[in-house]
Amino acid sequence: MSYPENFRYTKEHEWILVEGDTGTVGLTDHAQKELGDIVYVDLPKPGMAVEAGKALGSVESVKAVSDIYSPVSGEVLEVNGLLATAPEKLNEDPHGAAWLVKIRLSNPAEIDGLMSAADYQAYLGG
Amino acid sequence: MLKQIPLAEVHRALGAKMVDFGGWEMPLQYTGILEEHRAVRTAAGLFDVSHMGEIEIRGPQALDLVQWVSTNNAAKLADGQVHYSGLLYEHGGFADDILVHRVSATHFFLCVNASNQDKDYEHIASQNRWGCVVENNGSKYAQLAVQGPRAPEILQKLTAVALAEIRYYRFRDGEVCGRAARIARTGYTGEDGFELYLAPGDAAEVWHALLDAGREFGIKPCGLGARNTLRMEAGMALYGHEIDASITPLEAGLEWIVKWDKGDFCGRARLEKRKAEGVRRRLAGFEMRGRGIGRDGYEVRAGGQPAGWVTSGGPSPALNKNIGMCYLPAELAQPGTAIEIMVREQPVEAVTVPIPFYRRPK
Numbered sequence: 001m002s003y004p005e006n007f008r009y010t011k012e013h014e015w016i017l018v019e020g021d022t023g024t025v026g027l028t029d030h031a032q033k034e035l036g037d038i039v040y041v042d043l044p045k046p047g048m049a050v051e052a053g054k055a056l057g058s059v060e061s062v063k064a065v066s067d068i069y070s071p072v073s074g075e076v077l078e079v080n081g082l083l084a085t086a087p088e089k090l091n092e093d094p095h096g097a098a099w100l101v102k103i104r105l106s107n108p109a110e111i112d113g114l115m116s117a118a119d120y121q122a123y124l125g126g
Numbered sequence: 127m128l129k130q131i132p133l134a135e136v137h138r139a140l141g142a143k144m145v146d147f148g149g150w151e152m153p154l155q156y157t158g159i160l161e162e163h164r165a166v167r168t169a170a171g172l173f174d175v176s177h178m179g180e181i182e183i184r185g186p187q188a189l190d191l192v193q194w195v196s197t198n199n200a201a202k203l204a205d206g207q208v209h210y211s212g213l214l215y216e217h218g219g220f221a222d223d224i225l226v227h228r229v230s231a232t233h234f235f236l237c238v239n240a241s242n243q244d245k246d247y248e249h250i251a252s253q254n255r256w257g258c259v260v261e262n263n264g265s266k267y268a269q270l271a272v273q274g275p276r277a278p279e280i281l282q283k284l285t286a287v288a289l290a291e292i293r294y295y296r297f298r299d300g301e302v303c304g305r306a307a308r309i310a311r312t313g314y315t316g317e318d319g320f321e322l323y324l325a326p327g328d329a330a331e332v333w334h335a336l337l338d339a340g341r342e343f344g345i346k347p348c349g350l351g352a353r354n355t356l357r358m359e360a361g362m363a364l365y366g367h368e369i370d371a372s373i374t375p376l377e378a379g380l381e382w383i384v385k386w387d388k389g390d391f392c393g394r395a396r397l398e399k400r401k402a403e404g405v406r407r408r409l410a411g412f413e414m415r416g417r418g419i420g421r422d423g424y425e426v427r428a429g430g431q432p433a434g435w436v437t438s439g440g441p442s443p444a445l446n447k448n449i450g451m452c453y454l455p456a457e458l459a460q461p462g463t464a465i466e467i468m469v470r471e472q473p474v475e476a477v478t479v480p481i482p483f484y485r486r487p488k
Contacts, residue, residue, distance in 0.1 A: 036143075036351070037160045039441045040419055040448075042470075058470065060419050062159040062441055063351050 001029040004095060008071065008111055009120035015095065016071040016103075018111055023072055026099040027059065027090060030124055035061040038090045041083040043068075043101055048076045050103060052110050057100070059090065068100065072110045078102040131176040132268050132326040133333055140347055148241030150177040153349040162352035163443045166315050167486075169344035170274035172336050173353055175314075175321075176329065179243025179264035181236040187256035192234045195250050195392055196226060197375060199385035203228035208295045208312055212375050212383050213238070213246060214393030218400060219371040220378075222246050223363055225312060227297055235308070237269075237321075239365045253392060268329035272336055273319030273356075275486075276343040281320055283339040284332075285309065289320070303328075303335045314353060316360025317486050358449065359442050361411065361482030367422060367437045368409055368451055376405045377453070379481060407434065408459035411481040412467070414448035418474035420467035426452045427466045427473060433458060436467060444484050451481065 007015040013031035016023045032038065040060040050056050056070040079101050082089055089098040105111075115123060128151040138144065142153035153174065155162060165171045183191055192200045198211035207228055213221040222242040227235040238246045247262035254260055272281055278289050287300035287309055297310035305328035313319040324332055337345060354364070363369045368378055374397055375384050384397065414420060420439035427433055439450025454465070461480050466473035 036155060037158050040417075042418075062355060062443075063154070065419070065421060 001095065003028070003117040003120055005117045007095070007117060008114035009117065009123075010069065010071045010114060011123065012069045014069060014071050016111070016114065018105070018108070021105050021108065022077065023074070023103045023105050023111075024099050025056070025071060025101050025103060027068065027094050028120070029094050032091050032094045035059060035064075035066060037062045038087045041087045041090065041100070043079045043083070044076050046076050046078060050074060050076060052107075070103070071114055072103060072105050072107070074103040074106040076101050077104050129177070131174060132329050133174050133176065136330055136333060137174065137347075142347070142349060145350070147177065147350055150240055152177060153347070155349040155351045156347045159349070159351035159355060160443050162346050162348040163355050165344060165346035166274045166317055166348060166352065166356055167444055168275070169346075170272060170276040170280055170319075170340050171315070171346050171348035171352065172333065172340065173271040173273065173348050174268075174329070174333065175271055175353075176268040176326070177240035178269050179238040179240055179246065179262070180267045180323065181238055181243065181247055181250060182261045182263050183234045183236070183250070183258050184232060184261075185256065185258035186232055188232050188234050188258050190256045191250070191254055191258045191260070192226060193388060193391060194255075195253050196224065197384045197391060197393070198226065199388040200226055200228065200234065201388065205230055206296055206298060208297055208310055210383055212380060213249065214374070214391075214397070215249070215371060216393055216396065218374040218393045218396035220365065220369040220373055220375070221249050221371065222365060223369060223380075227308075227310065229299075240264075242365060266326070267323045268326045269321060269323055270329065270333060270336065271313055271315075271319060271321045272340070272345075273313045273315040274317050274345075276340070276345070277317070277319040280336060280340040280343055280345060281309075284335055294318075303332050305332060307332070314362060315356040316362070316482065316484055317356075354438075355440060355443060358438050358440065358451070359444055359482065359484035361451070364438060374400060376400055377407055377409060379409045405456055407453050408456045409437070409451055409481070410454050410459040410463075410478045411461075411483060412450050412452055412465060412476045413479050414450075414467065414474060414476045416474040416476070418467070418469040418472070419448045420450045420452070420469065420474070420476060425468040426454060427468060428454070428458050428463065430466075430473075433465065439467075442483055449479075449483050454478070
């Protein structure tokens with residue numbers, strides 16, 4: 001799977017797509033592969049404040065539980081309801097239908113600290 | 127440096143994700159834990175469990191040593207018979223849980239947990255007052271497990287041994303693919319199947335032959351991930367989780383492997399004392415009722431108060447529920463008790479249920 005050029009990436013394997021002052025956040029294909037079969041996703045509720053680099057929620061595979069970190073600070077606008085009933089979609093379409101949350105950015109400058117698709121792939125390669 | 131099993135390269139070539147398991151580099155999964163788990167429940171799975179240890183006890187008084195170090199009654203074993211047993215310390219806690227195979231009256235073959243094999247060997251050797259020859263032979267055997275309802279048909283294609291004549295918990299020495307093999311009808315999945323003990327140099331050939339023979343039946347190579355979810359559904363203990371040196375068979379629901387009428391054995395005095403005093407905590411099964419998964423080490427509460435801990439937990443693919451096992455005060459351990467599992471500081475409702483969670487259809 002390719003890593004979209006218009007996303008930004010974290011070292012903890014989240015992606016964010018920024019459109020205006022809204023960021024859509026998800027897990028990368030690398031993350032879903034490392035986790036294996038995903039069986040449960042725990043996400044914040046709309047209206048909650050999140051902080052860049054802090055836990056946003058968690059994702060559980062058959063084997064283990066891992067934290068999801070927010071790439072940016074802001075307020076949760078929307079949560080992907082699909083994942084409550086079909087967490088396995090995260091294995092199938094991590095860069096598309098299985099996005100996690102939409103966040104209203106409180107500090108858009110934080111985006112500059114994230115990796116480009118090329119940087120992220122180099123990071124995975126190294 | 128991780129210890130290597132003979133087939134590590136074969137697993138990498140199959141695309142396995144390798145992990146450190148108790149010092150061995152082992153396959154965690156190939157295509158996915160759920161898919162592998164379902165293959166074993168519905169068709170067959172092939173596991174490389176060559177990390178497991180083998181300890182052999184030989185001599186005219188081999189039975190005396192086996193009887194002293196283990197809790198089950200090995201005097202009842204016939205040649206070619208296997209049983210599950212406990213290896214206890216003097217204080218009654220588990221050194222290990224083991225399978226005892228009687229090869230002959232003067233030769234017993236013990237299959238022990240990988241990470242315990244050296245301390246098991248030292249423990250057994252230290253108790254050897256009968257002049258037995260005790261050998262720590264883990265490196266002399268590879269072990270493959272073919273498990274699942276189609277396992278007998280698959281293995282039968284590769285051996286002249288009449289597998290239908292090997293009953294559950296029996297074994298025979300014969301050949302698989304023309305290679306010497308100890309063929310035991312045992313397993314750690316809750317399904318029918320066989321565990322094969324082979325010379326390490328023969329393992330690759332037998333592995334590939336089993337995958338080829340099983341293709342028409344839907345066999346899949348399976349890793350430790352599926353091995354864990356399968357044994358958990360079947361309610362089987364895993365050393366370091368349900369049992370360890372601080373746990374006796376009385377707490378672990380394993381009094382059935384303690385044969386009180388067999389005579390003295392290492393740990394017996396302390397077990398008797400504990401039994402007379404009353405067992406204070408017991409292993410219980412649980413099912414999650416709320417959203418969340420109870421995992422190993424999570425705190426268990428009852429009525430808002432700390433009551434115990436989760437020993438193993440995760441999703442059950444066969445039941446489509448989140449299940450687990452935990453230690454609770456004895457009075458709370460019977461099925462039907464409302465408990466809470468602390469999942470990341472939040473109490474999530476669960477209820478105790480009987481073990482095992484899954485029984486294979488007869």
